[in-house]
Amino acid sequence: MTQNTTLVSIIVPAFNEEMNVERAYLAVKDVFDDLPEHDFEMVVTDNHSTDRTFEILSEIAAADPRLRVIRFSKNVGYQRSVLTGYQAASGDCAIQIDCDLQDPPSLIPQMLDKWQEGHEVVYGIRRSLKDGPVVAAMRRLFYKLINKLSEDELPENAGEFRLVNRRILQELRKVRDTSPYVRGLISAMGFSQVGFEYDRQARVAGESKFPFRAMLALAVDGIVNHSLIPLRIASICSLWIGALTFFLLMFYTIAKLVFGQDWPAGFATTTVLLLMSITLNAMFLGIVGEYLGRIFMQSKQLNVPIIEHRLNFPEKLGISAEQPMEMSKMKSTR
Structure with missing residues (x-):
């Protein structure tokens, strides 16, 4: 890498x-072979794969120091x-x-061109999805929902395909979110954030690591991490239901004492109101529990990622002392 060469970090979970x-390594390498003014480092975070993924990465890393690998001691989840x-990225x-x-x-190259125009973030907007119609519709619904609920402006139909500049990397190194x-x-x-449209390709080999359960968990994280609106909805609904209950109580009392109304035994009405109250309480307690659970995990620093192995990184990894932790020193720094 020469003094005037721009270093680009490629993050691959x-x-x-x-x-x-x-295939991913060779595809990235081919792209940068045609970009003489840019060099790259490929940072692969191996989520404790149980197949030959780490073995293959180790072989490639031994031959090319531009491939850097972090292997966790267990599966820590996609987002972490x-x-x-x-x-861990050290690029521009x-x-x-x-x-x-x-x-x-x-x-x-298209993303780099937009970055060099002065944008700090360049993100891809999925013009088409290779998912089935149901999954694609759910994805688009999620993007619209989280954009409505969030206090921040989140781009619709934008996935994880993005470029961020060094300033964003510096801010991400400060994050201590579990x-x-x-x-x-x-x-x-x-x-300055700008998007560009592209057609997402179909997976050629292997199986998707994002089943419905994982997508649902991601949706919950996205909504809870970036919005207080669910809590506000719970508070507003409780106030409305409380007011409605008070007026019904006043109505029944006045009708009984003033007008002498002899009400029949309202078993069905009582049962419906009781079930509705229990359902609302359970739902809102679940919302509060999501927030409290995150506060608890954050305060205890639970499930902090532990690095089992790292390849081709300098002795001092560019990650905070608290997140993640290293299990042991790397035996061979190539």
Whole structure:
């Protein structure tokens, strides 16, 4: 790397991607072979894969020091894996792509051009999705919902395919969140952010690591981490229900004492009101519990990612002392 060369960090989260990691490395390498004014480091965060992913990465890293690998001691989840990759990046900017290459590396030069125009964040807007119609509709509904609920402006139909500059990387290194939503964190930082449309490719090899349960958990993280509106909805509904209950009580009392109304036994009405109250209480306690659970995990620093191995990183990794922690010193710094 020469003095005038721009270093670009490529962030690639991986979990059981033995069929894709080498393809991803070669695709990124081919792109930068045609960008002589840019060099790259590829930071792969291995979420404790149980297949040959880490073995293949180790072989490539031994031959090319530009490939840097962080392997966690267990699966720490997609978002924390991604955040660790950003915190470990040392480039002038960083670009996140998926290991399955559904976000094509061939668009990296276009992203770099927009970055050099002065934008701190460049994100891809999915013009089309290769998911089924139900999953695609759910994704778009989620983007619209979180944008309505969030106090920050989150771009619709934007996934994880993005470029951030060094200033954003510096801010991400300060994050101590045990349940981060990285997309929302970056959007909330402001600065100049610009999107571009692209067609997401179909997965060529391997299986998706984002089943419905994982997407639902991501949706909860996105809403709870970036909005107090669910709590406000709970408070407003409780006030309305309390007021309605008070007026009904006054109505029944006046009708009984003033007009002598002899009300029949209202078993059905009582049962419906009781069930409605129990349902509302359970729902709102669940909302409060989501927030309290995050406060608890944050205060205890639970499930902080532990690095089991790291390859081709300097002795002092560019990550905060608290998040993540290192299990042991790397035996061989290449």
